[in-house]
Amino acid sequence: MQKGGFNFDLYQRNVELIEKNNYKVPKTTKTGTTIVGVVFSDGVVLGADTRATSGPIVADPNCEKIHKISDYIWCAGAGTAADTENTTGMISLQLELLSLSTGRSPRVRTALTLLKNFLFRYHGYISAALVLGGVDFTGPHLHMIHPHGSTSTLPYISMGSGSLAAMAVLETGYNSKMGEEDAKSLVHQAILSGILNDLGSGGNVDLCVIKHKSMEFFRNVDTTNSKRKFRKKLPYMFKSGSTKILEKEIEEKMRKMEIVNEKESQIEELEEL
Amino acid sequence: MKKMSFFNFSLTTFSPNGKLLQIEHALKAVESGATSLGIKASNGVVIVTVKKLPTTLIDENSVKKIQKLNDGIGVIYSGLGPDYRVLISKARKKSQQYFKQYNEIIPVNIISRKVAGIMQEFTQSGGVRPFGVSLLVAGYDHNGPQLFQVDPSGSFWAWKATAIGKNSSNSKKFLEKRYKPDMEIEDAINTAILTLKEGFEGEMDEFNIEVGVIKNDKKFRILEPEEVKDYISELNL
Numbered sequence A: 001m002q003k004g005g006f007n008f009d010l011y012q013r014n015v016e017l018i019e020k021n022n023y024k025v026p027k028t029t030k031t032g033t034t035i036v037g038v039v040f041s042d043g044v045v046l047g048a049d050t051r052a053t054s055g056p057i058v059a060d061p062n063c064e065k066i067h068k069i070s071d072y073i074w075c076a077g078a079g080t081a082a083d084t085e086n087t088t089g090m091i092s093l094q095l096e097l098l099s100l101s102t103g104r105s106p107r108v109r110t111a112l113t114l115l116k117n118f119l120f121r122y123h124g125y126i127s128a129a130l131v132l133g134g135v136d137f138t139g140p141h142l143h144m145i146h147p148h149g150s151t152s153t154l155p156y157i158s159m160g161s162g163s164l165a166a167m168a169v170l171e172t173g174y175n176s177k178m179g180e181e182d183a184k185s186l187v188h189q190a191i192l193s194g195i196l197n198d199l200g201s202g203g204n205v206d207l208c209v210i211k212h213k214s215m216e217f218f219r220n221v222d223t224t225n226s227k228r229k230f231r232k233k234l235p236y237m238f239k240s241g242s243t244k245i246l247e248k249e250i251e252e253k254m255r256k257m258e259i260v261n262e263k264e265s266q267i268e269e270l271e272e273l
Numbered sequence B: 001m002k003k004m005s006f007f008n009f010s011l012t013t014f015s016p017n018g019k020l021l022q023i024e025h026a027l028k029a030v031e032s033g034a035t036s037l038g039i040k041a042s043n044g045v046v047i048v049t050v051k052k053l054p055t056t057l058i059d060e061n062s063v064k065k066i067q068k069l070n071d072g073i074g075v076i077y078s079g080l081g082p083d084y085r086v087l088i089s090k091a092r093k094k095s096q097q098y099f100k101q102y103n104e105i106i107p108v109n110i111i112s113r114k115v116a117g118i119m120q121e122f123t124q125s126g127g128v129r130p131f132g133v134s135l136l137v138a139g140y141d142h143n144g145p146q147l148f149q150v151d152p153s154g155s156f157w158a159w160k161a162t163a164i165g166k167n168s169s170n171s172k173k174f175l176e177k178r179y180k181p182d183m184e185i186e187d188a189i190n191t192a193i194l195t196l197k198e199g200f201e202g203e204m205d206e207f208n209i210e211v212g213v214i215k216n217d218k219k220f221r222i223l224e225p226e227e228v229k230d231y232i233s234e235l236n237l
Helices: A011-020 A081-102 A108-121 A163-173 A180-197 A263-272 B021-031 B081-102 B108-124 B168-178 B185-198 B225-236
Strands: A035-039 A043-048 A052-054 A057-060 A066-070 A073-079 A128-136 A139-145 A151-153 A156-159 A205-211 A214-222 B036-041 B044-050 B067-070 B073-079 B133-141 B144-150 B156-158 B161-164 B209-215 B220-222
Touching (some): A035 A073, A035 A128, A035 A180, A066 A128, A073 A081, A081 A108, A081 B081, A128 A156, A128 A205, A156 A163, B021 B073, B021 B133, B036 B073, B044 B185, B073 B209, B108 B144, B168 B185
Antiparallel strands (some): A035 A043, A205 A214
């Protein structure tokens, strides 16, 4: 009986094809992202860019990469968009069920454990690299989760293709005594660094500030990188009369019917048509 | 987990006069349970129940009869507590599954229908007995405030105001006189507590009743004992 998970029946055959038959492995498409998290005195700040790519094409210039796990636990996701969205969605449902059944508000470490156990089961085949941050009754927490299921707890984190650019900014600017405004500005600069220096990241900057029983989502806080010069306002509207009429032909669609008693005249009328 | 057996027959079978006696017995179990009642107002729903514990030694904080299914739906019961707990678990899971599938918070009438479906299953499946509870489901969704009752048979229907459990017929008569269709939620809370007081054996205080309210903010809330105390003292004046 097929249980859940991926089917590895063809694994052996694939390995042999690559080694013996010189089969060319298709290139994996990198989706590209810069996601960042920073802990400050009262909570955590999460940041993300908004570009979703499909190979060399920008599939969505303004997508949302910061997902809600619960009211005060949010998660930024890098990797395959479908994987990050559905993984965070499922864990969010499980966490709500758990919090209803225990009568307690959910903890960040519970979300962390659910996510890492789920990803480990799929041995890295679910390509979701996550930055999980939130504030629960034990205080602010920030974790990074790799696709294979390993996790780290750190005061500042960056993930995605733009993580090196962002980490450079974080390493320079981070100090353990930061307040909310400093942390927001640092995260903003880190994401901007990723957007400017990494091809896979781009678009706008999204920020999420979580404190005790408070969450503020700054969607598109910085749009300087996505202001295109020529952009027509949708929907396309043309003023009535702007299209020149070259020819006009009027066709009568409704024929008036006259009830005639005589059969002969009916046949004559039909013949005329 | 059901056994994979070829001989798993239903224990609920028809009697010669067309009744399902097991369901009738289950309804009797409900009738002898603690009173619960609900009132649907124009801008909200209130459900209340009697929390009579057999001895003062029981820690009443550990007993929570009114439960939430999700942010916008609350439930109360009359009958067997353990059966209720199982139904609540199943109902919560159903509402999350619905959200996963449709990305929409489950409407009140749909969750009532699903719970009724579960209860009906247990009247027809092999080797199980019907649930010995009737539920009152209170919620506020895009169709406004709603109050549903779900019975052990699996039938469910909406009420404007109703009572289940001990003394339910007297309580319903009382509600019939006092119910007005344009009632506001505050008025409804007072009426509900007053109705409960009518059939209450002994002294009613904020620790031996539970009150759950949902207003047009669509967030179901179980009232704290201090708030319940305020309502009771208003009635005593």
